[in-house]
Amino acid sequence: MGKPNIVELNDVVIRFSGDSGDGMQLTGTLFSDASAFMGMGISTFPDFPSEIRAPQGTVAGISGFQVRIGDTKVLTPGDYCDVLIAMNPAALYKEAKWLKRGGMLICDGDLWGEKQILRAGFCTKDPITELKIDAHDVLYPNITTMTREALAGLDLDQKTATKCKNMFALGICFYLYNIPLDYTEKYIRKRFKEEPELAEANLLALKGGFNYGANTHVFANTYNIKPKGDLEKGLYRSINGNQAVAWGCIAASEKSGLPLFCGSYPITPATVILEELSKRKDLGVKTLQAEDEIAGICTAIGAAFAGNFAVTTTSGPGLSLKSEAIGLAVMTELPLLIVNVQRSGPSTGMPTKPEQADLMQAVWGRNGECPLVVMAASTPSDCFDYAFHASKLTLEHMTPVILLTDGFIANGSEPWKIPQMTDYPRINAPIVNKVPEGGYFTYKRDEKRLARNWAIPGTKDLEHRVGGLEKDFLKGAVSHDPINHQRMVKIRAEKVARVQEFIPKQTIVGDKNADLLVIGWGGTKGHLMTAVEELQAEGKSIALAHFNYINPLPKNTREVLGNHKKLVVCELNEGQFANHLRMNFQEFEYLQYNKVQGLPFTVVELKEEFNRLLAEGGK
Amino acid sequence: MSEQLKYTPADFKSDQEVKWCPGCGNYAILNSVIKALPEIANADKRYKHEKFAFVSGIGCSSRFPYYVNTYGFHGIHGRANAIATGVKVANPRLSVWVTTGDGDSMAIGGNHFIHAIRRNIDINILLFNNEIYGLTKGQYSPTSDLGKVTKTSPFGTVEHPFTPGELVLGARGTFFARSIDMEVQLTKDCMVAAARHDGTSVVEILQNCIIFNDGTFNDFAEDREMREERTISLKHGERMIFGKNRDKGLIQVGNKLMVVQIGVGGITEEDLLVHNAHEPNPGVHMMLVNMKAPTYPVALGVIRAVEDTTYDFNVCEQVDRVRAKRALNNVDELLRSGATWEVK
Numbered sequence: 001m002g003k004p005n006i007v008e009l010n011d012v013v014i015r016f017s018g019d020s021g022d023g024m025q026l027t028g029t030l031f032s033d034a035s036a037f038m039g040m041g042i043s044t045f046p047d048f049p050s051e052i053r054a055p056q057g058t059v060a061g062i063s064g065f066q067v068r069i070g071d072t073k074v075l076t077p078g079d080y081c082d083v084l085i086a087m088n089p090a091a092l093y094k095e096a097k098w099l100k101r102g103g104m105l106i107c108d109g110d111l112w113g114e115k116q117i118l119r120a121g122f123c124t125k126d127p128i129t130e131l132k133i134d135a136h137d138v139l140y141p142n143i144t145t146m147t148r149e150a151l152a153g154l155d156l157d158q159k160t161a162t163k164c165k166n167m168f169a170l171g172i173c174f175y176l177y178n179i180p181l182d183y184t185e186k187y188i189r190k191r192f193k194e195e196p197e198l199a200e201a202n203l204l205a206l207k208g209g210f211n212y213g214a215n216t217h218v219f220a221n222t223y224n225i226k227p228k229g230d231l232e233k234g235l236y237r238s239i240n241g242n243q244a245v246a247w248g249c250i251a252a253s254e255k256s257g258l259p260l261f262c263g264s265y266p267i268t269p270a271t272v273i274l275e276e277l278s279k280r281k282d283l284g285v286k287t288l289q290a291e292d293e294i295a296g297i298c299t300a301i302g303a304a305f306a307g308n309f310a311v312t313t314t315s316g317p318g319l320s321l322k323s324e325a326i327g328l329a330v331m332t333e334l335p336l337l338i339v340n341v342q343r344s345g346p347s348t349g350m351p352t353k354p355e356q357a358d359l360m361q362a363v364w365g366r367n368g369e370c371p372l373v374v375m376a377a378s379t380p381s382d383c384f385d386y387a388f389h390a391s392k393l394t395l396e397h398m399t400p401v402i403l404l405t406d407g408f409i410a411n412g413s414e415p416w417k418i419p420q421m422t423d424y425p426r427i428n429a430p431i432v433n434k435v436p437e438g439g440y441f442t443y444k445r446d447e448k449r450l451a452r453n454w455a456i457p458g459t460k461d462l463e464h465r466v467g468g469l470e471k472d473f474l475k476g477a478v479s480h481d482p483i484n485h486q487r488m489v490k491i492r493a494e495k496v497a498r499v500q501e502f503i504p505k506q507t508i509v510g511d512k513n514a515d516l517l518v519i520g521w522g523g524t525k526g527h528l529m530t531a532v533e534e535l536q537a538e539g540k541s542i543a544l545a546h547f548n549y550i551n552p553l554p555k556n557t558r559e560v561l562g563n564h565k566k567l568v569v570c571e572l573n574e575g576q577f578a579n580h581l582r583m584n585f586q587e588f589e590y591l592q593y594n595k596v597q598g599l600p601f602t603v604v605e606l607k608e609e610f611n612r613l614l615a616e617g618g619k
Numbered sequence: 620m621s622e623q624l625k626y627t628p629a630d631f632k633s634d635q636e637v638k639w640c641p642g643c644g645n646y647a648i649l650n651s652v653i654k655a656l657p658e659i660a661n662a663d664k665r666y667k668h669e670k671f672a673f674v675s676g677i678g679c680s681s682r683f684p685y686y687v688n689t690y691g692f693h694g695i696h697g698r699a700n701a702i703a704t705g706v707k708v709a710n711p712r713l714s715v716w717v718t719t720g721d722g723d724s725m726a727i728g729g730n731h732f733i734h735a736i737r738r739n740i741d742i743n744i745l746l747f748n749n750e751i752y753g754l755t756k757g758q759y760s761p762t763s764d765l766g767k768v769t770k771t772s773p774f775g776t777v778e779h780p781f782t783p784g785e786l787v788l789g790a791r792g793t794f795f796a797r798s799i800d801m802e803v804q805l806t807k808d809c810m811v812a813a814a815r816h817d818g819t820s821v822v823e824i825l826q827n828c829i830i831f832n833d834g835t836f837n838d839f840a841e842d843r844e845m846r847e848e849r850t851i852s853l854k855h856g857e858r859m860i861f862g863k864n865r866d867k868g869l870i871q872v873g874n875k876l877m878v879v880q881i882g883v884g885g886i887t888e889e890d891l892l893v894h895n896a897h898e899p900n901p902g903v904h905m906m907l908v909n910m911k912a913p914t915y916p917v918a919l920g921v922i923r924a925v926e927d928t929t930y931d932f933n934v935c936e937q938v939d940r941v942r943a944k945r946a947l948n949n950v951d952e953l954l955r956s957g958a959t960w961e962v963k
Binding site for chain 1: 635667668669670672674675677684685688689690691692693694695698701702703704705706707708709710712713730731734934937938941942945946947949950951953954955957958959960961962963
């Protein structure tokens with residue numbers, strides 16, 4: 001073979017898969033970061049098991065990381081991959097279904113022995129035929145051996161040397177896609193600053209992989225993705241949803257002038273928010289890793305009572321445990337942000353897999369008439385804005401707010417144009433510092449928002465009591481008066497309903513009279529948007545309304561829903577948002593497209609469904 | 620008159636109608652609190668009237684915040700210690716008090732109780748122990764004696780009770796005191812000592828539920844004379860002596876405590892144990908909290924008060940230490956930290 005051709009591409013999807021201990025998440029992250037650094041669009045989908053280190057070479061322990069890079073902004077990590085890196089046969093067994101027909105498969109030849117193949121669960125010695133893999137190229141470089149050889153000059157034990165094989169595989173990919181190594185080299189040097197020998201080992205493995213590609217000419221082509229340069233100018237970084245939520249909360253703390261307190265209990269996939277906040281003592285953040293989920297929210301409620309901006313973070317099962325305390329926050333009308341990073345349920349379910357099945361729980365899951373504000377973020381980076389705005393609503397309206405994200409956007413990352421804090425509004429909590437004219441009353445409210453005033457312990461002459469018992473509508477004394485109770489029930493509901501006046505109107509992507517209106521909410525935005533835009537480009541009469549405000553719904557929702565032949569609500573559950581809309585706007589007929597597999601939608605399946613609905617014609 | 624003497628009990632009485640049953644032991648406890656708070660505030664100028672916060676869960680004891688004129692939070696069942704933890708971490712300058720019961724803190728809130736103690740957060744927990752569920756009308760609690768007949772144990776309970784002091788020590792508590800509702804002065808003294816202690820202070824107050832468990836402490840606390848004979852009021856640095864005639868005391872024999880009569884068998888006052896509440900080793904404290912009538916006198920007073928760093932102090936100290944060396948000053952700098960790139 002001669003020098004390979006360079007083929008120009010618009011985008012490519014690569015999936016790294018291997019044992020949980022093989023470092024596939026890091027490999028994928030480094031590939032996407034280096035690509036983003038070159039100005040490409042990226043979107044990532046870490047897809048890992050809940051076991052930390054399942055037995056090596058078995059399907060249970062396979063960890064995958066899919067990344068899509070493109071010459072312009074990409075909205076999804078891609079349905080299927082162009083290149084699958086399988087570090088062992090078990091990885092191929094589990095992940096082969098994601099490889100596109102005619103794609104490229106790269107396997108570690110050293111681990112392709114009969115024993116390993118059978119251990120992975122194959123019935124024959126020929127996985128490719130057995131799985132009916134239709135790949136254009138299947139390569140078996142001896143990644144393990146070549147990694148060890150590349151590191152032969154270092155004084156390392158074999159186990160440590162072998163661990164660098166992910167960097168070798170990464171080097172191959174960089175060669176294949178003409179991505180320079182400098183960004184990653186810099187990262188490795190910094191990461192292993194204290195362990196120069198490991199830094200050296202990883203760098204040698206990385207270069208070894210790159211040189212293997214360059215020298216052996218086993219690849220007929222290499223590929224080039226040239227950024228179009230149509231991304232908005234400015235300073236960018238890569239960010240995942242959990243990090244963005246944490247930072248959005250810190251931004252709200254800064255803009256409100258209130259210290260941030262987070263009381264939480266570790267739970268997948270929400271833990272990273274607590275971890276991120278724990279790092280930020282430099283910005284004055286207090287975090288408390290509680291003894292359980294209930295203590296997480298109760299310490300936060302105590303902190304809110306004492307005048308902090310209080311946050312608690314969790315995932316579905318934890319939200320269940322927090323229900324009673326959320327009711328307490330509703331009753332005491334204290335500000336509290338509850339972040340629920342949804343995962344696949346019910347019960348423990350599939351902890352690392354995304355789902356959107358906690359919507360009804362968020363809106364209704366408490367005893368009594370217990371309304372609060374529910375919002376949902378929709379991409380890794382917009383988690384920052386929605387966390388900020390959720391914080392603003394809770395602090396200014398004195399009502400708890402539940403912010404829903406999910407495992408897909410929480411772990412996924414994308415480039416983010418870094419905003420300026422001067423572009424964000426100030427947050428004004430209704431704090432009273434002295435006895436107001438006419439006296440201080442616990443449940444005195446501002447007329448616009450119906451938010452009660454917030455008197456903070458330590459303030460002279462504002463001693464008062466709040467609690468879970470029903471209170472007098474003004475003075476806040478315990479009251480079992482029937483008329484007072486109904487009045488308080490209505491006023492708490494009205495307070496939440498009035499939030500509608502303070503949130504943006506619902507937008508539509510596409511023609512507001514399109515035949516088919518696709519409706520989504522939360523973390524499915526990238527897939528829905530891609531499917532709808534692709535069909536619009538084909539001239540189809542289709543539009544998208546993607547919701548971020550669930551309760552209350554935006555003021556113009558009826559108008560948005562009203563001008564279409566068909567409405568189809570797409571969500572990763574059995575139809576919870578569809579039912580929410582049915583309850584609020586009974587005059588419309590809602591079709592549903594639901595998926596509950598612990599996986600995101602694919603653009604392919606969405607387009608197929610939308611085409612079918614469009615072809616059937618309207619009523 | 621000096622500045623420090625300005626508060627009186629009247630300043631801490633609330634205008635709310637108190638709704639406990641007539642004859643309830645809680646009235647005496649409320650009386651002790653109303654006396655303790657001005658004493659604490661007058662002795663320590665950090666604690667002005669507005670610095671006190673009372674937090675409770677659910678149960679008869681938990682109505683307490685309505686009856687003291689301070690900041691108050693009436694929480695949900697079992698969670699008072701968690702809520703109070705949040706209050707104290709958010710604002711360590713407050714004097715935070717929890718009023719709770721044997722249902723609230725020994726059963727549904729047991730987890731928060733032990734973890735508050737483990738962290739040694741500087742809150743004062745007043746544990747009203749009446750060995751029964753009062754507000755739900757008479758079911759057994761985790762401190763009810765084995766065999767106790769109640770509405771949910773018509774044939775007697777078949778489960779062993781907790782001794783709260785033992786649980787506190789097991790959770791590595793730094794402060795434990797015990798009193799009886801009728802002993803208003805002693806209860807007040809324990810509260811004042813609790814307030815002075817930096818760390819989680821637990822004051823167990825044996826409280827008579829006149830409706831559902833009347834006389835449960837009568838084997839040692841029925842009247843003053845019996846209390847003198849069957850309880851021992853411990854004071855740090857003083858001999859462990861008790862009895863109406865102060866003629867009985869405690870000595871240690873092997874790994875057990877033993878009651879002795881002064882003057883019998885050559886025993887003199889000098890032979891009695893000296894109470895050391897400040898001893899970090901909880902061995903003797905453990906024996907003291909577990910003393911049961913009639914074999915032993917029931918131990919009252921401050922049984923344990925040892926120094927250790929507190930959670931709220933450590934949290935603030937760590938924040939200050941990290942902030943002093945900080946590389947970031949605001950959110951704009953945070954967002955630009957780490958790897959970034961310019962799209963031109």
